[in-house]
Amino acid sequence: MNGRLQRIWMLLRLAVAAFVGWRFGWAWGVATLALHAVVLAGGFVQLRWVNRPAPSWGQLWRAWRREVVASELAFSWRQPWREWAEADHLPPGAQVGVLLVHGFACNRGRWNGWMKRLRAQGVAFVAPSLEPVFGSIDDYAEEIEVGVRRLEAATGRMPVLCAHSMGGLALRAWWRRFGAGHAVPPRVITLGSPHGGTRMARLGQGINARQMRLRSPWVMELSLLTDVDCFWTPCDQVVNPAETAILACSRAHRVDGVGHMGLVHSDEAWDCLQEALRASGFQTALAGSSLSTPRRI
Known part of the structure; x- marks a missing residue:
């Protein structure tokens, strides 16, 4: 469902740009496609007054440039057209597993780069597309539980859980509902998750957006x-104030010069996942693969 909505949105963008180009000149048509970059810029500028300490203009400039690319890659290509380009991977004899949980208004295509790299390492993974798109985050718990159980069946142990944005809240909702049924608590990595809610959720639509409002009862x-x-950035134009991405008693990792979507492309987050897999005692499973895997997604 989410992929279909994003395909429709992308085709509408192209149709509007084509009409503007035909009516007023093709330079204006191209400029129409670039309007999203202007909107993104406004989201970054306001962080100078929202976050304390405030990110520098140089950090915001680098984050904005990277975010334009990362958001176009996600919303114009991977999520609308490549949602199932990387199938779930449950190889026989797998020793380690990873569950990948996407964020608000996204789908499993968000993780295509990570899935490709994990497959090359021989690591089992499952990446659900959470539905309904604008439903309650509580409703995603059952699908997460199914993914965890599939990985436990394949590897014999609890997987490492990685989540971007709203996905981190979905994991906490899952643990509230299903945690008692698991003997071992999971190792969790969250990337820009609004653990304390976010100001920007007031601009979103749906039950899940209301649940993510800053310090909401939910x-x-x-x-x-x-x-x-918890990975967080002072240049997060979606989850702010920045400290809301840090869960109490967690290990906080600050990443500078990247925006909300760019956290999934950060080497720091990928390296943390590799450390989590090594900590599980699977050096043999990863030997010879992590060093040869490209650093960039």
């Missing part, structure tokens, strides 16, 4: 996870 009542790495 957010404040979520279960805590005990073994968590």
Whole structure:
């Protein structure tokens, strides 16, 4: 469903740009396609007054440039057209597994770069597309549980859980509902997840957007996870104030010069996942693969 909506949106963008180009000149048509970059710029500029300490103009400039590319890659290519380009990977004899959970208004195509690299390493993974797109985050718990159980069946143990944005809240909602059924708590990595809610959720549509509002009752009542790495950036134009991306008692990792979508492309986040897999005792499974895997997604 989400992929279909994004395909429709992309085709509408192209149709409007083509009409503007035909009516007023093709330079204006190209400029129409670039309007999203202008909107993004406004989101970054306001962070100078929202976050304390404020990110520098240089950091915001680097983050904006990278975010234009990252958002176009996600919303114009991978999510609308390549959602199933990388199938779930459950190879026989897999020793380690990763569950990848996307964020608001996204789908599993968000993780295509990571899935390709994990497949090359021989690591099992499952990446669900959470539906309904604008439904309650609580409703995603069952699909996450199915993914966790599939990976447990394939590897014999709890997978490492990685989540971007809203996905981190979906994991906490899952643990609140299904945690009692698991003997071992998971190792969790969240990338720009609004653990304390976010100001920007007031601009979103749907039940899940309302749940993510800054310090909403729903957010404040979520279960805590005990073994968590939280990646955050002072240049996050979606999750702000910036400290809302840090869960209490977690290991916080600051990444400068990247925006919200760009966190998934950061070497720091990928390296943390590799460390989590090594900590699970699977050096043999990863030997010879992580060094040869390209650094960029």
